[in-house]
Amino acid sequence: MASRLVEQLGAENVSGASAIALSEQIRAVILDGRMTVGERLPSERALAFELRRSRSTVTRAYDLLEADGYVSRLHGGGTRVALPNAYVPPTASDDVSAIDLSIASMDSTPGLYDATVRSLPRLAALRGTSGYSLQGLPELRDAVAQRFIQRSLPTSPDEIIITSGALNALNLILTTIGRRGERALVEQPTFPHAMDSLHLHGYRIVPTPVDVDGWDAVHLMDVLLKVRPHVAYLIPDFHNPTGATLPEHVRDRIAATARNAGTHLIIDETTAELDIDRGWTPTPLSAFGPHVITIGSMSKIAWGGMRLGWIRAERDLIRRLLAVRPSFELGTALLEQCIAVELLADMPALTSHVRARLHAGREAVSAGLDGLPGLHMPPTPGGLSAWVDLGAPLSTRLALAARDHGLIVPPGPRFTVGGVLERRLRLPITLTPERTAEAMSRLRSAWDDLRTGASVPDRALKQAAVI
Template sequence: MGSRLVEQLGAQNAAGATASTLADQIRALVLDGRLTVGERLPSERALALELRRSRSTITRAYGLLEAEGYVARLHGGNTRITLPHADIVTIPTDDDSAIDLSIASMDSTPGLYDATVRSLPRLAAMRGTSGYSLRGLPELREAVAARFSERGVETSADEIMITSGALNALNLVLATIGRRGERALVEQPTFPHALEALHRHGYRLVPTPVDVEGWDARHLAETLLSVRPHLAYLIPDFHNPTGATLPDDERSRLVATARSAGTTLIVDETTTELDIDRGWAPTPMAAYDPRVVTVGSMSKIAWGGMRIGWIRAERSLITRLLAVRPSFELGTALLEQCIAVELLADMPALTAHVRTRLRAGRAAVEAGLAALPGIRMPSTPGGLSAWVDLEVPVSTALSLAARERQLILPPGPRFTTGGVLERRLRIPITLPPERTAEAMTRVAESWAHVQGGAASHGDDLRHAAVI
């Protein structure tokens, strides 16, 4: 099996690379977080064999990285990832001059303050309790269950567990049913932190392609039946980052195929309510099989600062989740749960706010990209972002150029399992229009820099490190 470094580089990208180019590619992986500080790289000999390059080329590449502070060569031949220590100029993400497009999330709904005030009597009434909420407040579980029922899958409060966000929910599910060494099917591209969670729980990832046009249904079905992965992690509604939605007929076939393969489906519905003008509402995947595990959250429809999520699953799995949860947390904060009860009581207001904000954000991104030759923005009927086609494999180079302009812009490969999709770029449509306009100005400057063939080397790249 090949090394993780070559998996992240993409063998096709590294083929024929000079020492300088190879060093640039590895540096980009470090700056983007795809290689982590302390991670061990292959030996010079092993990497030379894997890339079919001379050992002297690898030695020079590692030497360039060492001189700039991006690797440390230790006794015994170990080479590990580091970051430069002296006079690093970071991107100050808490500074108004910096714009972070790695976070696709809106500010809070206008109703958050009033909902907080209304929630206080509910919170005060619980002062005589222990304050721990392992399963979640009954009224919040009932509200979440009611929303599932409204969308087409009858659900009771006993089938709901409240969590501290959707990612927390995913990690709890994996801690409960996970099997180290097994395979997990994932979409390519997908939510990066879900990939990290699956890796951390010991899964070997098997990708299946998704694009703005949707899923490759044949590849998905054949992969499920031939590989028979233990589980599959899917985002069927306004897929992150492509924005695609899986049609109902494909959902039905997918669930049946997964059942035949013995694969547990974990469906992430974090983006489900982010509709702008899709024109139709799909049926939840859980409607086709009660064994489907669904995770969701309030972060995209209310506010990321409200760490409220949930799991919908069979009662037997909820019981197992309750047994595992105390090993790493004792429940979800009560104040946030009380606020969520108030917010979910007025879903029309929440979804109307989301639609208005996303429509304005989408228009700002469209306007910014319209003047850039060679960049194509697809139809984006909802979701968090536009999955932009650059038409040439320069996404990482564009990301590095953006860093020099105080813009954090994750490249396409950040959303993949193997350093591919260099033609793609995720641009959030969630920022206020005026902020988006400024971000797009910096994207235009970065694009002109990349199109002009200017390369980022040495000191410039050291200044791009984000700690």
Template sequence: MTSRLVQQLGAQNVAGATAAALAGHVRALILDGRLTVGERLPSERSLALELRRSRSTITRVYGLLESDGYVTRLHGGSTRVTLPRTSIIRDSSEPDSAIDLSIASMDSTPGLYDATVRSLPRLAALRGTSGYSLRGLPELRDAVAQRFTQRGVDTSADEIIITSGALNAFNLVLATIGRRGERALVEQPTFPHALEALHRHGYRLLPTPVDVDGWDARHLTEVLLADHPHLAYLIPDFHNPTGATLPDGERERIATTARSAGMILIVDETTSELDIDRGWSPLPLAAYNPHVVTVGSMSKIAWGGMRLGWIRAERSLITRLLAVRPSFELGTALLEQCIAVELLAEMPALTAHVRERLRAGRAAVAAGLDAIDGIRMPQTVGGLSTWVDLGAPVSTRLSLAARERELILPPGPRFTTGGVLERRLRIPITLPPERTAMAMERLRLAWNDLHGGAVPRPEELPHAAVI
């Protein structure tokens, strides 16, 4: 079976590379988080066989990485990812010296403070309880269920569990229904932490392509029918990172195919409320298949600091989820739940505010990219980000150049299963316009550095910035 290192490298991407160049590619994977600290790498012999290279070349690769501090090696034992003790990044004591575009999230909604104040009597009324909330407050579960019903899927509070965010919800679902060694269909690109969660639960990933123009519905259906994956993880609304929306007809076809194949369909609706000017509202996938498992979150429409999400599923699965949940947490914080009850009662005002914030952020990104010759911004009608086309496979090199300009910007391959999509870059539209303008100016300088030859290739960097 192909190792995760080779999956991330892409064997075709490093064919014929020198030992120094190959070490540089591995180093780039470590720098943007595609290989994690402490992760075990293949043995020299195994990696040589996978890449069809001599063992002496692989020994040289690992030796270069070790000398630069990117791996540790035990004689006759394992090779593991580490980070160098020093780096070339400048000392940045000022909190605003670096601009982080690795997190696509807005600051809190203006209504958060008032909602918090209004929630305090509700919280005070709960002081006589144990404080543990395994299923979630009844009034919050009812509010979430009503939101689903308003969107076209009849839902009761008994079909809802409140969780500590959408990723927490996804991990709870995997802990309950996961099967190590099974296949999972995922979009390519997709949310990186979902890929990591699936890897951690032992799934073999089957990618299906998504671009700014949408899904390859034929490919997706063929994978479902031919490979019979145990589950599929999809982001159908304002897909992260492309911003695409799955049309109603394709939703129905995918949901029906999944149901007939006996496959579990996990739908991530974290971005579903982030509409700017799409012009239409699709039905949730759960409207077409009662077995669909849906996860959602308040973090993108209220604040990332509110670690609150939910799962919508059949009652039989809810029972199983509740049986598993105490093994790693005993519920969701009550204060966040009380605040969420208040916020969900004001969804029209909340989504209107989010729409204006995203519209301003989108305009700021567009204005900044207009000053950079060679980067194309697609139509972006909602979501967290724009999935830009760089015109050439330079995403990782641009990411490294951006770090030199104190701009943290994950490359396109960070969102994939196999080190591909080097022509693409995700740029969030969630920062305030003035902050975005600063970020785009740093990106312009990094782009000029890259094309002017001022930035070394990954293999030429002895120590890259770690932020």
């Protein structure tokens, strides 16, 4: 069985690599967050055996990493992941000239300010209460339920819990129903922080492939029946990062198969409203069975600063979730809930703004990639990003090269299990056209560096990080 390091590197990606190249790849995995500080790495002998390289090559790679502070080595204690003492993960705020493409999110909707002002009387009326809202304001739960009803899925406010964002919702679900050591099915690629949450709750992850052309439905259902995972985390609408949408007839089959396998389906709908020109609106996957749990969020359609999401589930599970929630949280902030009520009351304006912004962002990314040899941007009918094909396994090298040009972009393997998909790069379509044009100019410079054989400056390698 391969070590976690080799799974993250992808043995084929480092086949024949020199000691310097191997150390750079390991450093990239550490800085991506795919290996955690303090985690033990394979011994020199074991890693050499796994990679079919000489032990001296691995020893030299570890020496280089130790010299730069990326591993610590103790006699009898093995080699463990570390970070340099002076290391501070850079963000766009550390350097005002940097452009951060690791976060695929738009700035706030123009209606946010007015919605906030309109929400204040509602908030003021709550001053006589305790201020704690374990399940969420009744009027907000009703507004969320109405969104499902408008999509042909009958829903009661009693089937809704308001949470502090979608990731908070996922962690509440896993805290309530999770089983350490069980298997979890995820798409490959998928939202990295969802994988982090599943790892945190002790799940062993089993991937199923999805690409811009869609899912391998046969493989997905075969895994459900043979592996019988405890949970399956899926993003069926404008999948992050590929942008694909799961066909209606496949939704029905997946729900039925998961029910037969005893698998809890956790459906992430945070991107479901991000339509540009898909041309059709699918039925929510929750419509195909009461065992389906749905997660939603305001962060992608209104603003990432609004940490507000929700869970839709059958009433028995809602009661269990409410029983567990006080162990780590006593509800969602009331101001965000009051604002969300106002925003959801004017969804046509909200979705119109989202559509226009995403369309402009998509066109800007397409224009910026035009003429770059070897790169292909697939059709992107909606969602957060374009899942760009680089034509060769260069994603990590390109991400590192981009750092020297003030561009933070996560490589394809950050979205995967096992360090694969080095041919892919996620490019957000959420920035303004002007900001996107500048980002694409910097990406072009990094791409030119790779094509001309320019080396990645050591300072860029030492400061690379994905947030």
